[in-house]
Amino acid sequence: MARPRLALAILVILVLLYFAGNYLLTPTIRSMRAEGLIPGSESEWRVLGSLLKTIPTAVGLALMVIWAVLADKIGRRGLILGLALAMAGSLALVSTARNYDQLLAYFTIFGIGLVGVSPIVYAFVADVMPSHRRGAGYAAYYAASVLGMILGLAIGALVSWRLAYLSIGIAIALAALPLYAASRGIEIGHAERIEVGRFSFRKVLQSLRCRTLAIMLAQQILWTIPWGMLALWSVDYIMTRWGLPKTLASLVLIVATASIAVGHVVGGLLSDRLVRKGNVLGRVKISILGICIGYAAMVAMLAYPYPYGSTSASSLLPPMLLAAAGMMFTTFAYPNISSVISDVVKPEVRSTVFSFYNFINSGGWAIGPLIYGALVDALMSWGLDERTALLYSAVGIVSLWIGCIAAWIAVGKTYPRDRIYAREGAELERCQDAVTNN
Template identity: 25%
Template structure:
């Protein structure tokens, strides 16, 4: 299998203003996507009360209901992104997940809410494969770390927006300016929050419609028609680089989804925070500090790569994750101050690892395989990360410690060993990553 490149436009291809505009809009899409995905983390108490369900059942809404279908839908979405228009795929995904988020707000039973979360998963499965397939066509290699970091920063900020904006909206619909509207309509505040987020998708779709589909910049040689078998053979041929790097990154997602899903409950149950206080504290950290982490990681990796360090991206990711391991002790800190300080450091470091880690995977594949590779990555992240992370913490809380106040201890004892294993796998991936990059460079120059 070889690579062929289009005529070289110059000594070094640069991104134009349209590319940067597109990545900013895609980052906004990621913000809304992750807000809709993670908003239930802040709505645990009212949903649990109204529907009389347990923490484990809530974790299925946070994880399994979304994760299973998201993981499997990503593969056909990625294949479509590799063969057809990617912008229109993003538009269709936004429409579906926004409608489904509104349906979550209208659900009258646990089953209906579970079903609506499945539809959110189908819609959101379109975004990452399509966007990350487009990034290398919009940006040259020495700008991709920053570009991917901006997009991943939108995901991180979305996690923060879910708590910050969610907390504000709950207050607005409970006691604020729109409380009368919600009461007159007979809509509970948590339902009004979900309906509002569904409507936000209309504005986002109008912005995405202004982006033009880019020309693919790198392609498989010959008459190869990319498909799942092509991807399978490519991944098998490069199994050590992909296995160690993707395996390590997937473990970080198990830990991160578990921590982010239950840290709001830690603050509210153990430290007596209100939903609004929780949203302000965690939202500010995730939007500001973690959002900054993705940008810092991308800039650092691009800086090192421009100076000849071919393994800069996975090396930066491995270092950040290694430093994040002791920060998971935030779950067992006695005071809220230490809890938030360690959580801030954890969020910053994991955001660095997430952004450059995804950029590292993109650098290992040609254009026609990027969508499906991203879908495989999303499958691993979602099936194992979102599918297992929240439930692993919840089951430990419910059945090991049998105490809702032990949720912080559950975060720490499940997360620390998994994050340490993740760091080890990523460090071990470096020589294999270098070998694959060198083979791709040689193939592109033949």
């Protein structure tokens, strides 16, 4: 018997754990270097260390669509289990590594699982949660990913790196197996309560021609570039612009990051509430409101006239609250992006379509830091001082969110029709299949 709520709860734990495993490298990479596992001179080892992230992600992205298609064809439960166990085993193996080649091989297996499972999990949430409750489902997923980052950073800092990887690897396996058992009976399209058609690439192409989906995928580029920049360069920005030590700059980022989890949950629950009241555009309205407020707060934080070098609480509190508000309100949109996409895509091709979404999402996060660095370099070459160049570059990149607001306004015009079409199309196809079979 299917137990959707239990399955979702265990899924959230699994997501938290494998994201914790993903972020373990940040606090442990110097320990690996100290043990001689990452070779090279002082100027070279960081390149080799970076490849422990870059190569696994690249290989994972290359294989991602294969796992997504398989999930749509044969079922999502089994693929989630298989990829989760691959992550669990690879992290356990990392704890036994004796040289760089072994590290890279084990991390690559983990990257294949981590990147490959993401679109399948997006689709699985839609199998578990009906349309009017998907905001909460995706909010739980995104909140778990943020909390997983915090957990990974904490565990990596508190225990030996080998024990950290072994512990998280075992924990992932212990979560994956109960999820497989608890999700028995949750088939593709389970929450729709309709008979689902068969996977075909024709249906994938039909979905990609949907206007709402096309807009959402396009806006994802503008949406993720600022996030990629903020994730990598926030601490450096605060240290340089405000003159703060690394510990206080990191504290600002930690507080802001924690607020992201709150934003996911609030944004998802508010939009679900509006949808249940019959407001079809509830997700659009909440997303626009959140991005508008969050963008204004983020720009205010970036341009805040901070008393350079001051470490007093009275100086630190206002911009810290602005940073937290900027990230919290902006992330109102994140669970609604996934919810809207799931509403306009047929259940039997959701994993495959979400693989395209995940590819764009990963690309935006990856190129954001590069664009920021290039802008800073260009502005400084034109004669601007470093602090001013950082400000103009950061505000310019964050302003890409204005394009996201425009995209959500456009979605408000297409989503009601496409949402109905997706449901009517699935029902019509079921009827046509029944007639053909008879």
